Amino acid sequence: MLESAIAFRSPPARMPRTAVLPQPPTDIAATLHSIGAQLLVRGWLSANNIVFGDGPGGATVVDTGYFSHAAQTVALVEQGLQGQPLAQVVNTHLHSDHCGGNASLQRRWPDLRISVPAGYRAHLLPWDESGLSYRDTDQQCEPFVPQAFITAGDSILLGRRAWQVHAAPGHDPDAVLLFEPDSRTLISGDALWESRLAIIFPELVGEPGFDAAHQALDLIEALQPRLVLPGHGQAFSGVAAAIEASRQRLRAFAAAPLKHRQHAARALVSYHMLEHRSRPRAALIAWIARTPIFGKALQCESDPALALALATATTDRLVADGVLVQQGELIALADG
Numbered sequence: 001m002l003e004s005a006i007a008f009r010s011p012p013a014r015m016p017r018t019a020v021l022p023q024p025p026t027d028i029a030a031t032l033h034s035i036g037a038q039l040l041v042r043g044w045l046s047a048n049n050i051v052f053g054d055g056p057g058g059a060t061v062v063d064t065g066y067f068s069h070a071a072q073t074v075a076l077v078e079q080g081l082q083g084q085p086l087a088q089v090v091n092t093h094l095h096s097d098h099c100g101g102n103a104s105l106q107r108r109w110p111d112l113r114i115s116v117p118a119g120y121r122a123h124l125l126p127w128d129e130s131g132l133s134y135r136d137t138d139q140q141c142e143p144f145v146p147q148a149f150i151t152a153g154d155s156i157l158l159g160r161r162a163w164q165v166h167a168a169p170g171h172d173p174d175a176v177l178l179f180e181p182d183s184r185t186l187i188s189g190d191a192l193w194e195s196r197l198a199i200i201f202p203e204l205v206g207e208p209g210f211d212a213a214h215q216a217l218d219l220i221e222a223l224q225p226r227l228v229l230p231g232h233g234q235a236f237s238g239v240a241a242a243i244e245a246s247r248q249r250l251r252a253f254a255a256a257p258l259k260h261r262q263h264a265a266r267a268l269v270s271y272h273m274l275e276h277r278s279r280p281r282a283a284l285i286a287w288i289a290r291t292p293i294f295g296k297a298l299q300c301e302s303d304p305a306l307a308l309a310l311a312t313a314t315t316d317r318l319v320a321d322g323v324l325v326q327q328g329e330l331i332a333l334a335d336g
């Protein structure tokens with residue numbers, strides 16, 4: 001997720017509601033072709049979808065976008081598969097923007113098998129919104145039932161190739177990344193983006209996460225990927241520069257954890273506004289003040305007056321930064 005969200009200081013002029021499918025550079029296109037993958041680069045709120053055509057494991061999609069985009073995800077996957085049935089969904093982690101299409105895809109293809117990282121098992125059977133972060137963040141995800149669990153050390157078939165499963169903690173303790181050693185292609189989820197850093201969610205609730213995020217970057221460096229298919233943004237091959245940028249950002253946040261918490265709060269409000277586009281100012285501030293993740297991140301859970309003051313300050317900062325705009329009693333996305 002989103003939310004795994006990020007700073008939206010410079011949002012695109014208009015957040016794309018449809019998938020953006022520009023032609024990738026020739027070498028990236030050649031690698032994608034060789035591994036039988038299509039990268040569907042989605043606009044926020046949805047994570048990218050990586051579609052693999054038929055192979056021994058059947059057609060597969062890695063990550064499925066946000067709940068409110070699920071119909072579009074189904075249509076894009078149908079288009080990508082050109083009539084083949086989808087056999088498998090694999091999720092890098094279970095933030096709402098990465099698995100929100102799982103239930104819709106399984107309705108469309110009832111034999112679909114959903115494979116998720118094993119760390120989430122206790123929160124899925126039965127479905128537990130609190131354990132899955134959706135209650136804390138007040139984000140939506142339609143419940144689904146997984147058929148298989150993947151864990152570090154496993155090998156899974158995506159298309160015609162075997163991909164290694166590695167642990168990728170930091171952004172989320174139970175996340176995994178997927179690596180194909182012949183082409184040296186990495187599906188990084190939210191563990192590595194090209195130029196920004198995803199929220200380190202454990203740190204928002206008083207648990208350590210910065211060191212684990214460094215370890216995930218060390219692992220990626222050791223794998224020496226040639227091509228990264230990230231959870232958000234275009235495929236990229238400048239892996240060393242991306243790792244270094246993430247390390248710098250991590251070091252800065254570790255030195256000033258309050259800044260990370262405040263940054264995360266603003267990113268999560270931005271994410272919420274991407275879903276709602278426009279809300280009455282009072283309603284937005286009340287939502288921030290009562291939604292658990294903000295109380296935990298801003299350490300005001302037991303002080304309603306402080307929670308309201310910090311919710312107001314967070315909103316005002318987003319307006320001052322130009323991410324949100326005030327229109328009378330309404331707050332709207334600046335691009336909306």
Ligand SMILES: [Zn+2]
Pocket residue numbers: 001002003004093095098171172190198
């Ligand atoms: Zn995430």
